[in-house]
Amino acid sequence: MNKQSPTERIKNFKEVAFGLSEEEALKEASRCLFCKKAKCSMNCPVEIDIPAFINALKKKEFDRAIKVIKEKNNLPGVCGRVCPQENQCEGACVLNAKKAPINIGGLERFAADYELKSKPSAPSPKPLTAKQIKIAIIGSGPAGLTCAGDLARMGYQVTVFEALHIAGGVLMYGIPEFRLPKEIVKKEVEYLASLGVKIKTNFIVGKTSLLKDIFEQGYKAVFAGTGAGLPSFMNIPGENLNRVYSSNELLTRVNLMKAYLFPEYDTPINVGKKVAVIGGGNTAMDSARVSLRLGAEKVYIVYRRTENEMPARKEERENAKEEGIEFHILTLPKKISGDDKGFVNSMECIKMELGEPDDSGRRRPVAIKGSEFTMDVDTVIIAVGQSPNPVFLKATPELKLDKWDKIIIDPATQATNIKGVYAGGDATEGDDTVIAAMGAGKRAAKAMHKYLENEK
Ligand SMILES: Cc1cc2nc3c(=O)[nH]c(=O)nc-3n(C[C@H](O)[C@H](O)[C@H](O)COP(=O)(O)OP(=O)(O)OC[C@H]3O[C@@H](n4cnc5c(N)ncnc54)[C@H](O)[C@@H]3O)c2cc1C
Structure with a gap:
């Protein structure tokens, strides 16, 4: 797929990948073998009929x-951009x-961009039978939106x-923005609203209202898709120095407070010239590439x-390297040091080697x-x-959690221990993927329907 050149794109926040042209899309579609037992669809957590x-x-x-x-996926513009296809549909393609x-x-x-560009969204399907039954969804991430x-x-x-907000x-x-333009997300959320979702x-939930208030207001079932946005730290000396950020703080400020448009929007972030990003997931790659665009001269992951164990998508690792981000693998930070004004000026690390596999199956550093x-x-x-x-979880002590504070569910139905309450996405799995969260939302919707039918 054509992309902005690395030298150009590190100076802006515009989308990096341009998408396929019509000619390219037709050529690519004509390579498909249209397998009868399509492994690609079987490997899609929301079961899109890919050959069709x-x-x-x-x-x-x-x-x-x-x-x-859209029969299966309400967020195609999002998934076409950020899904780890290499581990799912594309990973299962026989042409590999x-x-x-x-x-x-x-x-x-x-297909998603064609619809968004050429005309307003296809007319929304009318619900099969309108029901006077109210359902509450907590959280509007991909899990909640899909369930809704x-x-x-x-x-x-x-x-x-x-x-x-x-x-x-x-x-x-x-x-x-340069990976997933916010306009695309807004349009796909609008599509959900057109299906009747308020x-x-x-x-x-947990402050404005409690779970019990929601049931008292006549909602008959609840899905909690409250996500995992509480940053973890390393607990090493120096983490409270100035210019130490959690990726969550950095990315939220950039995205929601439009810090990338400073000075037009007055929400600057004080990112220096030499930035170390600790971690190997999508969040780390995004933080590194954002830092570059905010003016950093050297950025290190x-x-x-090693890179083989990095959870970040391959495409994003490649993009990061093309943009000049240096990877320091097999390296563990031990201490962050600062100057007399309390600003970071160095980081002490130690080199690692891989030993025996740990609980996650990855070799232990x-x-x-x-x-x-x-x-x-x-x-x-x-x-x-x-x-x-944590807010919803703390306000709902009757909800059973595991030792990592993830909501415990029945994986077949997404049901929690509370009658009529279902959950899914990062709230039950920890950091996962958009499509896994959507799959959980779908499973929960089916189970909630069954539950409500039985309750009648
Ligand atoms: C920087 C970053 C990059 C990523 N890149 C990728 C990628 O490229 N590909 C990929 O597949 N995955 C990626 N992921 C992971 C993916 O985004 C998540 O797995 C997915 O968003 C989880 O969806 P969710 O609906 O469970 O939760 P979220 O998307 O976290 O949504 C939860 C929502 O619930 C709301 N909420 C929380 N508590 C309450 C409450 N008490 N009351 C009301 N609302 C509440 C939150 O405000 C939030 O809007 C990335 C994650 C991050 C952080």
């Missing part, structure tokens, strides 16, 4: 293509054995309660394992004695994981 939509594209029936996708798999993500994005959309299509009266969850406040922003060294940096961004958002 690619076949429609091949025949230039673009309206039909997007209709097929010959040469390259079909660029399914690129084709999905093409599916239930609205079944005819339920669905209201999403969102703590922030804007809907979309991480799609809006985490993933940067969205109440600035509404924190510091990761304690082990420190190499005497390999300490100092990195000359003036900013440190910590992107080592996030845990579940």
Whole structure:
């Protein structure tokens, strides 16, 4: 897929990848073998009929293509851009054995962008039977939005309660504009609203209202898609110095407070010239690439394992390297030091080697004695994981959590221990993916419908 050149794109926040042209999309669609037992669809957590939509594209029936996708996925513009297709649909494509798999993500994005550019969204499907039953969804990330959309299509009266002033969850406040334009997210949220989903922003369940108040207001079932936005730290000396950020703080300020438009928007972030980002996930790559665009001259990714173990998408690692970000792998920070005004001026690290596999199946990094060294940096961004958002959980002590504060659910139905309360997405899995969160939202919607039918 064509992209902005690295030298150009590090000076702006515009989308990096341009998307496929019509000619490219048709050519790519014509490579598909249209397998009868399509492994790509089986490997899609929301079960899109991938051969059917690619076949429609091949025949230039673009309206039909997007209709097929939207039967299962209300956020195709988002998924076409950020899904880890290499581990899912594209990873399962039989063409991997010959040469390259079909660029399914690129084709999905093409169909979604065609619809957004050429005309307003396809007319929303009317619910099969309108029901006078109210359902509450807590959180408007991909899990909550998907659950809401599916239930609205079944005819339920669905209201999403969102703590922030804007809907979309991480799609809006985490993933940067140059990977996922906010206009795309807004349009896809509008599509959900057109299905009848009501969205109440600035509404924190656990503060504005409690779970019991929601049931008292006549809601018959609840889905909690409250996400995992509580940053983890490393607990090393120096983490409270000036210019040490959590990735969450950095990215939220950039996205929601439009810090990338300073001075037009007066929300500057004091990012220095030499930045170390600690971590190897998508959040770390995003923080590194944002720092570059905010004016940093040197940006380093510091990761304690090797690149093979990095959770970040391959495409984003490649983009980061193309932009000049240096990877310090097998490196563990031990201490951040500062000057007499309390600003970061260096970071002490130690080199690591890989030992035996740990509980996650990845080889455990082990420190190499005497390999300490100092990195000359003036900013440190910590992107080592996030845990579940705590407000709803603390206000609902009857909800069962595991030792990491993730909501315990039945994985077949997403049901929690509280009758009528379901949960999914990062709130139950920790840091995961957009499509996994959507899959959980879908499973919950089906189970909630069954539950409500039985309750009648
Ligand atoms: C920087 C970054 C980059 C990422 N990049 C990718 C990527 O490229 N590909 C990918 O697949 N995944 C990526 N992910 C992971 C992905 O975004 C998440 O797995 C996904 O958003 C989880 O969806 P969710 O609906 O469970 O939660 P979220 O998206 O976190 O949404 C939860 C929502 O609930 C709201 N909320 C929380 N508590 C309450 C409350 N008490 N009352 C009301 N509302 C509440 C929050 O404000 C939020 O809007 C990335 C994550 C981050 C942070």
